[in-house]
Amino acid sequence: MDRAAIIGVGMTKIEKRKVGQTFADMAWEAVNKALGDAGMTIDDIDNVVTTSSDFWDGRTISCMAVGDASGAAHKNISCVEGDGTYGAFYGMTRVLSGSYKTTLVTGHTKGSESVSSLITNSAFDPIYERSLGMDMVTACAMQAQSFMHRTKTTSEQMAMVSVKNHDNAFKNPLSQLPLRITVQDVLQSEMIADPLHKLDCSPVSDGCAAVIIAHESVATKFKQQPVWVKGVSFCAGSFFFGDRDLSHARSLTEAAKKAYAMAGIKNPKKEIDVAELYDAFTYQELMWLEEMGLADDATAGKLLEKGEFNIDGRLPVNASGGLLSGHPVIAAGLYSMGAVVRQIRGDAGGFQVKKAKTGLVHGVNGLGGQSHCVFILGKDK
Amino acid sequence: MAKRVAIVGTGQTFHKSHRPDVNGQELINEAVLRALQDADLKMKDIDAIVIGNMDHFEGINYVDCWSVDGSGGTMKPIIKLTTGGTTGCTVAIGGYHLVGSGMFDRVLIIGWEKNSESDTTGAITTAFDPIWDRLVFAGAISGLAAEAQGYMARYGASDRDGARVSVRDRKHAMNNPHAQLRKEVSLEEVLASPMLADPIHLLDVCPRSDGACAVIMASEDVAEKICPKPDWIWGTAARHSYSYLGDADYGRLTSMREGSQELWKKAGIKEPRKELDVIELYQPYSFGGLIWIEDMGLVGPGEAPRYIWDGNTDMGGELPINPSGGVISCNPIGATGLIRCAEAAMQVMGKAEGRQVPDVNLAFSSGFGGCWWTDMILHGKNKPK
Numbered sequence: 162m163d164r165a166a167i168i169g170v171g172m173t174k175i176e177k178r179k180v181g182q183t184f185a186d187m188a189w190e191a192v193n194k195a196l197g198d199a200g201m202t203i204d205d206i207d208n209v210v211t212t213s214s215d216f217w218d219g220r221t222i223s224c225m226a227v228g229d230a231s232g233a234a235h236k237n238i239s240c241v242e243g244d245g246t247y248g249a250f251y252g253m254t255r256v257l258s259g260s261y262k263t264t265l266v267t268g269h270t271k272g273s274e275s276v277s278s279l280i281t282n283s284a285f286d287p288i289y290e291r292s293l294g295m296d297m298v299t300a301c302a303m304q305a306q307s308f309m310h311r312t313k314t315t316s317e318q319m320a321m322v323s324v325k326n327h328d329n330a331f332k333n334p335l336s337q338l339p340l341r342i343t344v345q346d347v348l349q350s351e352m353i354a355d356p357l358h359k360l361d362c363s364p365v366s367d368g369c370a371a372v373i374i375a376h377e378s379v380a381t382k383f384k385q386q387p388v389w390v391k392g393v394s395f396c397a398g399s400f401f402f403g404d405r406d407l408s409h410a411r412s413l414t415e416a417a418k419k420a421y422a423m424a425g426i427k428n429p430k431k432e433i434d435v436a437e438l439y440d441a442f443t444y445q446e447l448m449w450l451e452e453m454g455l456a457d458d459a460t461a462g463k464l465l466e467k468g469e470f471n472i473d474g475r476l477p478v479n480a481s482g483g484l485l486s487g488h489p490v491i492a493a494g495l496y497s498m499g500a501v502v503r504q505i506r507g508d509a510g511g512f513q514v515k516k517a518k519t520g521l522v523h524g525v526n527g528l529g530g531q532s533h534c535v536f537i538l539g540k541d542k
Numbered sequence: 543m544a545k546r547v548a549i550v551g552t553g554q555t556f557h558k559s560h561r562p563d564v565n566g567q568e569l570i571n572e573a574v575l576r577a578l579q580d581a582d583l584k585m586k587d588i589d590a591i592v593i594g595n596m597d598h599f600e601g602i603n604y605v606d607c608w609s610v611d612g613s614g615g616t617m618k619p620i621i622k623l624t625t626g627g628t629t630g631c632t633v634a635i636g637g638y639h640l641v642g643s644g645m646f647d648r649v650l651i652i653g654w655e656k657n658s659e660s661d662t663t664g665a666i667t668t669a670f671d672p673i674w675d676r677l678v679f680a681g682a683i684s685g686l687a688a689e690a691q692g693y694m695a696r697y698g699a700s701d702r703d704g705a706r707v708s709v710r711d712r713k714h715a716m717n718n719p720h721a722q723l724r725k726e727v728s729l730e731e732v733l734a735s736p737m738l739a740d741p742i743h744l745l746d747v748c749p750r751s752d753g754a755c756a757v758i759m760a761s762e763d764v765a766e767k768i769c770p771k772p773d774w775i776w777g778t779a780a781r782h783s784y785s786y787l788g789d790a791d792y793g794r795l796t797s798m799r800e801g802s803q804e805l806w807k808k809a810g811i812k813e814p815r816k817e818l819d820v821i822e823l824y825q826p827y828s829f830g831g832l833i834w835i836e837d838m839g840l841v842g843p844g845e846a847p848r849y850i851w852d853g854n855t856d857m858g859g860e861l862p863i864n865p866s867g868g869v870i871s872c873n874p875i876g877a878t879g880l881i882r883c884a885e886a887a888m889q890v891m892g893k894a895e896g897r898q899v900p901d902v903n904l905a906f907s908s909g910f911g912g913c914w915w916t917d918m919i920l921h922g923k924n925k926p927k
Contacts, residue, residue: 162644163543185785215597215624222596222626222669222912229785235800238782239632242597242622243606251621251636258642259544260778284603288565395619400610415617527607532620 164542165253166380166387168263169199169373170499175337175487178273179367184218185230187269187369192231195265195371200384203232206373208261212241212248212268214491216280231267231371244268244439245495246524246534249372250393256376263379268492269369277365284528286401297441297528298362300402302354304529305444307408309356311459314447316356318462320347322443323360323485325465329472330482332511333500337487338364347443361443368489370496377542388502389542391519392424395534402529410452413523413533417453424537426519429454433537435504435514436476436521437497440483445530446470449523450478453535472514480504480512494524498536505540546926547641548765548772549891550648550758551581552884557722557753557872560658566600567612569754570654573877574614577650577756580893581768588758589646590619594633594653595876596626598668599660613652625782626669627911629653630755630879631824634907634919635778637759647761648768653880654754657873662750669912675787680739682826683747685787687739689914690829692793694741697844699832701741705732706850707831708745708870714857715867717897720881722751722872732828746828746870753874755881762925773887776904776920777808784913795830797916798837798908805920806839811904815840819902820889821855821863822882824910826873831855831863834916838906857899865889865897879909879917886921 171194173179173187182190188211196202209231213223220226224240231238237260241248245268252264281297308314321344330339342360350359380387396419398412399405417429426432433455440446447461455476456464464470470478479485481500484493501520503509509517519539526532553576555561561569570593578585591613593606602608606622609615621640625632630653637651663681670679679685693699709729715721727745735744758768765772781797784790802814811817818840825831832846840861841849849855855863864870866885869878886907888894902923909917 214603216603220668220672221598221665222624224625225669225782225785225912226671227785228782233782235781235783237778237780237804239623239635239780240625242624243604247621251623251639254639254643254645257544257644258547258639260639260642280603283601284608286608287602395621396617397607397610397615397620399616400608412617416619527604531604531607 163257164377164389165256166375166377166389167372167502168375168380168383168385168387169195169201170502171195171198172335172370172496172499173368174335175366175368175489177337177366179271184226184269184271188227188230188267191267191369191371192265195373198385199373206232206263206265208237208255208264209233210239210241210248210252210264210266212245212491214242216283217270217275217490219274227267227269231265243526244524244534245370245492246498246522246536247395247526249374249495249498250395250534252374253390256374262376264374265371266374267369267371268495270489270491271367272365272490273367298357299354300528301442302357304407305356305442308444308448311408313459314462316348317344318465319361319443320344321465322440322446323347325471326440326479326483326485329480329512330486333481336482337366339486357442363441363484363488366487366489368492370492370499372495372498386506388505389539390536391539392420392537394419395532397532400531407529410530410533413449413452413530416533416535420535420537426537432519433476433521434519435480435501435517436478437481437500438478438523439525440479440485441488446478472512477514480514498522501538505538544642545644546762547638547759547775549887550760550765550769550772551577552757552887553577553580554720554755554881554884555753556720557751557874559722559749559751561752566656567609569656569752570609570612570652573754573756574650574652577758581758583758583768585614587648588614588650589648590640591615591650591652592633592636592640593620593622594624594629595655596624596629598665599662600656625912627875628879628909628915628917629876630881631883631909631917631919634757634880634883635780635917638775638778641759641761647764649759651757651759651880653877655874655876656752657750657875658752671786679787683739683742686827687742688792689833690741693829693833696793699847701733703832703847704741704746704828705729707828708732710856711864711868711870714865715871718866721867723749742827748826748869748873751872751874753877755877755884757880757884771891773890774922774925776922776926777805778919779804780917782912782915787913790914795834795837795914795916797914798834801916801918802838805918809920814838815861818861818904818906820865820899820905821861822866822885822907823863824869824879824882824908826869826910828870862899865894865899882907883919890921890923
């Protein structure tokens with residue numbers, strides 16, 4: 162197999178409500194930032210993959226709104242619907258298939274124009290589940306209960322994820338919600354769906370992110386230092402909650418296992434230096450860490466208490482502030498990817514970690530993490 | 543190294559206007575099982591799945607995740623691509639890249655739609671810019687009528703020329719048990735059918751359909767072991783040229799012109815009319831069958847009506863178009879582009895039964911949608927260089 166590298170990243174600031182920008186305006190900003198970062202012009206891009214969701218955008222063929230702004234005129238283009246990591250995956254295969262050399266991948270969402278509960282309710286089965294009034298928050302609350310019950314993870318430990326990530330956000334100027342809060346603040350914030358308090362949940366956000374993925378034959382042609390895709394995999398679990406053990410994410414374990422194998426990683430706990438995980442809710446950071454083998458079963462909460470996942474800890478997790486500090490849904494995985502790319506290049510600024518030779522990026526599709534995508538990125542080819 | 547890619551199996555439902563007997567997952571499953579059977583593979587042999595439809599037709603969010611009980615995607619990589627009407631061709635191109643990358647040996651590609659559950663025009667209207675376009679956009683038919691009027695004004699074509707294309711496709715559909723509308727229509731019947739948007743009569747356009755299609759692609763390492771005579775993918779191209787209605791050149795399909803020129807260049811094709819053996823065109827209305835084959839370079843501007851009237855694109859003609867009966871006979875939107883791909887593959891593999899064109903060496907399939915967008919695939923009997 163040929164190799165691919167990420168040679169440019171660009172992200173808008175994540176904001177609560179970008180009232181002055183349309184989808185296209187956000188895409189234009191992110192794309193130009195990515196081109197600038199890579200030292201490229203739009204003429205150096207030979208194909209485009211946009212990532213969007215008709216549901217989140219309230220538009221059929223939602224990709225139509227951003228094609229022009231992503232510089233796709235006269236170029237080959239396609240659109241992935243789902244998290245940005247899946248868009249990046251498809252963008253990567255388009256250079257590995259020998260068809261293209263440089264894929265521009267974008268992902269955008271304006272949560273401010275969306276009604277999240279209705280949009281995620283429509284991901285449930287229309288006959289059996291929708292009328293129960295389920296949505297992403299209530300689904301994840303069930304999962305959180307299930308995870309807490311099995312692993313004895315406490316509400317305090319979950320709150321500590323919120324405290325850590327909101328504090329990390331002070332070091333990331335793109336982040337929406339830097340907060341200096343305590344565990345007590347989290348526990349005393351409004352109960353949204355037991356056990357999830359308001360500060361256990363990610364905010365509603367607007368943002369667009371872009372990455373440029375190059376075939377190895379051109380990866381060093383431009384000014385930016387390439388960050389190599391060492392391994393990648395994705396996997397979906399069962400749809401109906403009754404068919405899954407909600408306290409586990411078998412599909413994540415499987416995706417991570419394959420991504421590690423592709424990257425030649427034998428001991429992920431030792432070999433992964435930095436990770437950006439899908440922390441839409443506090444418990445998820447702990448649960449995903451365990452399910453992808455970065456912490457032993459039922460230990461992530463305790464390791465968190467010891468500070469292992471702090472910026473200066475053994476494995477910095479969501480040093481950028483994570484999704485808890487800003488969650489533009491579809492773009493989320495590309496923001497995580499942008500953060501890890503910058504860590505590996507050594508230009509993450511205030512949230513730079515000490516050692517970042519190998520990094521992990523994680524994205525999620527579906528309810529309660531039904532489908533997971535895991536990228537392993539590295540400094541060396 | 544990049545891998546060459548071939549289609550080794552196809553399957554589709556018997557498309558109908560309404561399938562109240564199955565839900566979406568069950569509809570998908572019918573196509574998947576037929577494709578697996580065609581390739582003599584089991585679900586465990588499939589390494590990854592690409593799926594697509596148009597969200598707002600069925601109102602189901604995260605279709606990749608929802609579909610797994612029908613698609614077989616549980617504990618497999620499944621990814622959703624969606625680009626509007628072009629979706630069916632887009633997912634096929636997606637499967638091509640997934641296999642071509644060397645990441646997967648066998649990829650299952652699924653397109654589906656239950657249009658009976660949708661307000662199609664209501665959903666399509668939201669594709670357009672809420673400020674500038676949405677208030678004046680009256681659904682897909684009005685946009686197509688504007689294109690047809692542009693073409694007629696420029697080249698002096700008539701609604702009789704369009705009707706001739708409908709007559710052809712509906713006649714071809716008689717040979718295809720999967721087509722929804724299997725009843726021949728005459729020129730007079732087309733012209734006498736209700737006017738929907740001048741010059742488009744009811745019998746000039748596609749119906750609404752429930753249906754699914756599945757295609758299995760395999761890498762050169764395993765393709766010929768699965769299927770001795772697979773359909774090799776020679777190239778793909780896609781152009782989604784416009785975001786705004788006002789930007790289109792009404793009367794010409796720029797995306798088809800740019801994309802097909804790229805494809806001919808990639809494959810070394812100099813005279814597509816002579817070198818192609820069969821075409822499955824995503825042609826949702828009759829006039830597209832005139833305009834777009836000119837943009838493909840089969841004939842010169844304004845020459846399509848003569849070429850069609852002379853029977854060149856009928857079964858037995860120089861270059862048969864839509865032996866399946868095409869989109870005018872059946873349009874489960876998210877599946878439609880993939881049905882074109884599957885039908886072209888069946889022609890190359892010699893599996894097209896009653897609608898088989900003899901000795902197919904090169905075939906072309908396309909998808910149409912969005913704001914005058916075209917996706918396309920070139921299929922061949924021989925392994926590409």
